[in-house]
Amino acid sequence: MKEARFYIASEDGVQCLLCPHHCRIKEGGRGICRSRECHDGKLSALSYGKPCALAIDPVEKKPLNQFMPGTFCLSLSCTGCNLSCRWCQNSSISQASPEETESTILSPAEVVDLCLNKGLPSIAYTYTEPFTWWEYMYDIAVLAHDKGIKNILVSAGYVEADPLRDMLPYIDAANIDIKAMDDSFYRKYCGASLEPVLENILSMKNAGVHLELTNLLVTGLNDSDEQIGRLCRWMVDNCLQEVPLHFSRFFPMYRWKESEPTPKKTLLRAKETALNSGIKNVYLGNI
Ligand code: SF4
Numbered sequence: 001m002k003e004a005r006f007y008i009a010s011e012d013g014v015q016c017l018l019c020p021h022h023c024r025i026k027e028g029g030r031g032i033c034r035s036r037e038c039h040d041g042k043l044s045a046l047s048y049g050k051p052c053a054l055a056i057d058p059v060e061k062k063p064l065n066q067f068m069p070g071t072f073c074l075s076l077s078c079t080g081c082n083l084s085c086r087w088c089q090n091s092s093i094s095q096a097s098p099e100e101t102e103s104t105i106l107s108p109a110e111v112v113d114l115c116l117n118k119g120l121p122s123i124a125y126t127y128t129e130p131f132t133w134w135e136y137m138y139d140i141a142v143l144a145h146d147k148g149i150k151n152i153l154v155s156a157g158y159v160e161a162d163p164l165r166d167m168l169p170y171i172d173a174a175n176i177d178i179k180a181m182d183d184s185f186y187r188k189y190c191g192a193s194l195e196p197v198l199e200n201i202l203s204m205k206n207a208g209v210h211l212e213l214t215n216l217l218v219t220g221l222n223d224s225d226e227q228i229g230r231l232c233r234w235m236v237d238n239c240l241q242e243v244p245l246h247f248s249r250f251f252p253m254y255r256w257k258e259s260e261p262t263p264k265k266t267l268l269r270a271k272e273t274a275l276n277s278g279i280k281n282v283y284l285g286n287i
């Protein structure tokens with residue numbers, strides 16, 4: 001079993017410091033993400049080397065519209081997420097324990113070889129929350145960089161500063177899913193909080209990562225002019241107006257069937273609001 005990084009011993013187990021949840025985990029127990037377990041007083045990264053999803057995707061599907069357009073990437077995922085979005089479209093792998101999903105055994109070197117053999121220029125860490133399998137992503141990313149393969153992070157950005165700082169030198173591009181410019185929305189519907197996400201987006205930008213942002217518009221919850229305007233103002237105030245912004249269409253699924261699919265006119269209105277706010281590149285997704 002792979003020992004995790006970013007934890008400290010506590011009275012009756014460990015405390016994980018990988019993400020702002022700071023889970024206190026007793027012997028034999030797991031954190032909120034279900035993929036980190038306390039074992040003999042140590043924290044283990046349970047999904048290390050066991051990807052549960054592998055695919056070849058156009059890079060635009062991540063979505064990244066301005067990073068190596070027209071190329072394909074190896075998309076890789078392990079079980080686990082530290083958020084619990086009620087409409088998660090990948091809930092069967094994000095809201096599950098590693099032993100509940102089918103996985104294959106693949107060392108970091110084998111992942112990189114697979115990418116080279118397929119002639120793919122990049123690897124995307126995606127579908128679930130890659131930071132919850134930080135150790136595996138890091139070991140692959142270091143080897144990949146060595147071979148000239150680009151690393152793409154697709155994440156909700158809910159991670160502590162130290163693990164983010166250590167990962168950033170190996171990340172070439174990132175799409176961060178910003179759920180809403182509303183902390184109560186994060187807490188009520190996603191089981192997380194807004195502030196660390198905003199700080200991490202700025203850290204990524206400052207580190208020179210090619211950054212794009214996604215905002216899923218859930219009908220009646222975060223699709224008001226006021227909410228969209230707040231996101232755009234924050235971007236402009238923080239010199240992110242050149243960062244591509246993707247508004248994505250919601251479809252009812254998992255534990256949220258109450259809202260209608262996002263009407264096309266809502267997406268068009270969001271795009272207009274963003275352009276009027278000064279955001280230079282706005283895209284609509286899932287339509
Ligand atoms: S990464 Fe997982 S175990 Fe660690 S603090 Fe976050 S949710 Fe808890």
Ligand code: SF4
Binds near residue numbers: 087127
């Ligand atoms: S952050 Fe992404 S993978 Fe995790 S629950 Fe939310 S939508 Fe699903």
